[in-house]
Amino acid sequence: MSSLLECKNLSKSFGPVRALDKINLSIGRGRIVGLLGPNASGKSTFIKICNDLLTPTEGEIFINGHKPGIETKKIVSYLPDKNYLNDWMKVSDIIDFFSDFYQDFNKDKAYDMLSRLGITANQRLKTMSKGTKEKVQLILVMSREAQLYLLDEPIGGVDPAARDYILDTIIRNYNENATIIISTHLIADIEKILDDVIFIREGQIVLSKTVDDIREETGKSVDSLFREVFKC
């Protein structure tokens, strides 16, 4: 199986701080991967490097054989950990904007998801709650027919019912050529839908295994193992 994402000795330093420290990873297609770690472990830094928002200090990263850049942005759909959409825009404006911007954007899918979550398309972003804005952002990201989805804390700000819907959406949109990487610390909620988990601490990978292997070998859920490994 050819890997979709590959990094070799990937490192990133911010001054004296080593945010990523010699990461070696190979992630195949058709996987749902959880990138799990406590705060400040390097999760967002890793995802930002994948999106060419940060450049590595050392090492290399390839997505579908390319270094992060124009070619990879065509096939990577990214949900950042903050809101970057213009507040004055209506949802329908943003959908038009996205479909102009990305060739693989599926408008029908976006409108379908909006109606399921009870969000009206002519509403302006600034009139929305924090949770609703997050839902809109996730809908935009999941409406692309991308090969790699990078979701940075996608379920943090939404209520449990919407969280279930979002996880359902991820399962429903699953396609064997696409991989989804989800960074989160809400592990119990998502571990059932993950193939693999990667534990990251202080910029280093401490564990990379399938969920079922972890359960088989330790007799514990990923959530309890995480609490053990990262005990403060």
Place this chain on the structure above:
Amino acid sequence: MPWDLKSDRPIYAQLIEQLELRICSGVYPLGSKMPSVRDLAQEASVNPNTMQKALSKLEEDGLIYTNRTSGRFVTEDIDVIHKARNKLAQEQVQEFLKKMIDLGFKYNEILSVINEMLKELKK
């Protein structure tokens, strides 16, 4: 029938058990078409790859078969289903017996408790 998945055992193994249970109890009747992997995964809120893996194991065991053009079907062989049903029953009884022995029950005591409970049930 809700999908009851515990968090400390492999999901794959639990899906196999739950699918067997559904086949033996007629939720998916003899010879009927199974829902798609995607629908099953969504129903159980699990990863489609894991569901796929569980279905492949059931196929290996002969409980379901794949028709290349039209999807997956439950076997029409009643003997295979009877065997699976017996296996599930044995597992349940084994678990029950283990708990009773842990509680300090002797062979005869276990039988008499069961007999009494069965009488109650008949009423």
